[in-house]
Amino acid sequence: DADVTQTPRNRITKTGKRIMLECSQTKGHDRMYWYRQDPGLGLRLIYYSFDVKDINKGEISDGYSVSRQAQAKFSLSLESAIPNQTALYFCATSDFQSGQGGGDTQYFGPGTRLTVL
Amino acid sequence: GDSVTQMEGPVTLSEEAFLTINCTYTATGYPSLFWYVQYPGEGLQLLLKATKADDKGSNKGFEATYRKETTSFHLEKGSVQVSDSAVYFCALISSGSARQLTFGSGTQLTVLP
Numbered sequence: 001d002a003d004v005t006q007t008p009r010n011r012i013t014k015t016g017k018r019i020m021l022e023c024s025q026t027k028g029h030d031r032m033y034w035y036r037q038d039p040g041l042g043l044r045l046i047y048y049s050f051d052v053k054d055i056n057k058g059e060i061s062d063g064y065s066v067s068r069q070a071q072a073k074f075s076l077s078l079e080s081a082i083p084n085q086t087a088l089y090f091c092a093t094s095d096f097q098s099g100q101g102g103g104d105t106q107y108f109g110p111g112t113r114l115t116v117l
Numbered sequence: 118g119d120s121v122t123q124m125e126g127p128v129t130l131s132e133e134a135f136l137t138i139n140c141t142y143t144a145t146g147y148p149s150l151f152w153y154v155q156y157p158g159e160g161l162q163l164l165l166k167a168t169k170a171d172d173k174g175s176n177k178g179f180e181a182t183y184r185k186e187t188t189s190f191h192l193e194k195g196s197v198q199v200s201d202s203a204v205y206f207c208a209l210i211s212s213g214s215a216r217q218l219t220f221g222s223g224t225q226l227t228v229l230p
Contacts, residue, residue: 004160033218042121042206042220043161058217090160104210105151106218108160 003027004109006091012115019078021112023091031096032074033106034058034066037088046089049074050096081116088113119144123207123221130197130228138192138224140181140207148211150174150183150190151218155204164192164205197228 004025013019023032030051035043045058047066055066063085067075078085092106124139142148149168153161165174170185179194190207207221 040222042222043218044220045217048217092161104149105163105166106161108153108162110158110160 006109029093121221127225144211
């Protein structure tokens, strides 16, 4: 079984609808992240969480919210979807390595392709 | 702020050709540097990393050396295979970033038989 899973894998919705993307991990990591990928722009960080009680905004948090329900679960919500939120969304996890000089490896889920019409 | 600049693609090579994908960065302090790879229809996975200057990361025949003097982390492979066709992302974590990855825009590599 995959260590980081995302549901749904594909979703088509309409402008104004509320959408939730879910992420679960079995790696036992404290840190979880949500990114979006757009062609030619790489991945950009939306939100991140270092533990259940810690939620932080990333580079592009406007229009998004998150919930960290447990160490293993981190959900991303679009309260009122708009067409420019059409993108590929990735969840990732990492385990803080104090002796790694910041070289924490992030482990990514397979992605959710969201289309907003 | 932190930034990563990668050579633009797409890159198309014949099997067994030499590969170089250029990556330069701007960051505070002493960042850790990464190459991630994304195969078609999949999420990103770590290919290699280097956490201090002059370190060389290597994996699956790919190599990259952390060059602080030129702020670069170029990816190389001596002989590419069709199975190396993917999108490659250079990324960094800097000391001032609360462990957030900053990605380059990605380089699409296609290897033809």
